[in-house]
Amino acid sequence: MSSLTPTARVILGLVKAGAETGYEIKSITDVSTRFFWGASYGQIYPELRRLEAAGLVEGEDQPRGAVRRRVYRITPKGEGALRQWLVEEGSLYDLRDEGLLKLFFSDELDEGDALELVRRRRAWFEGVVAHFNSIRPPISEESSMFEVWRYGVALMTWNADWFAELERRLSRRRRGRASRPGENRDRSP
Amino acid sequence: MSSLTPTARVILGLVKAGAETGYEIKSITDVSTRFFWGASYGQIYPELRRLEAAGLVEGEDQPRGAVRRRVYRITPKGEGALRQWLVEEGSLYDLRDEGLLKLFFSDELDEGDALELVRRRRAWFEGVVAHFNSIRPPISEESSMFEVWRYGVALMTWNADWFAELERRLSRRRRGRASRPGENRDRSP
């Protein structure tokens, strides 16, 4: 009776929400929970078997023609576990952001390279916003899943804006320095 | 000549910035890079040895009395590798947010429990903001490290605000429903 990992909860939650196969779970996570909790096949298939062994889901072989296919449904026990988790206190929050790490150490760079780093990051976030907008979920705007999509768009937009602002700040600082005399930032005589 | 992990870069960058021992690196990350790139002793000590073997840092035993102590400095090769990484394109961005996962599935809950989930998340972010303010780094406001701290405060504040807003939205929706007649949300007769 070891306790479940968050990845197991995603799978459990999606089965509850109607996802049937491991393949379907992967497809759905790739366009929904992916940006805050991804899952790979290497996790999904073994985890479905574990959930089944624990009695939280029920699997049944339902081949389509010659294609083997195992369909899962959530059990009452699984629904209880899901609800229990949702009301439990405490949640893992873990961010791994190599770009911020680069910004953190960017005093090592000259101003041009540092600015380029910030510019790239701003552009990246803008790309993510565009991607998010392209996968706008076709579900009720009052559903919690839609709310999370809305959060994702807002967060990425905020990030793009913050780095655009930093970009302006660094440019201004740089121009300010360049126009002041007595500086030897330039390589030319 | 395998390429470095971002954790190795953090260590390299901090040694460059003046951190001398593994212990010091851990102390610094715990109050600086921790929220976007943490490091544990289990990573730091073996990684320092690997960096040394690769010629990116140099270690020297400098015991303090009977306490063994190994002091590291960055090498020219290490400085090159650090600079190279900083200008390289592409950076890992990985978020694991179990709270968002709960929000994602919170249609499973009744409105009171869902609201509580959002309230807790808002309160948590507010606590993080307070913590960030308590570790305001005593360094120049023009340094890149200070910029990252500023970003952290702004990000956590934005999060607290976003969830405060969602909280208001859910409360309003709930009150709206409750005041409308012909509803059977109540368990009492």
Added chain:
DNA sequence: CAATGCATGTAATAGGTTACATGATTTC
């Protein structure tokens, strides 16, 4: 003299990705 801080390290474990292997069915 007790608690805290400085200091180093490893072994077990967990959690996850990537690459590989396989093959039918549907759509263009």
Added chain:
DNA sequence: GAAATCATGTAACCTATTACATGCATTG
């Protein structure tokens, strides 16, 4: 008939955390 999609699974690998083990030095 080619390409995309549906479908399942595993083995090797990598990264990282946790818990444990050790012990001196400093501060209150």
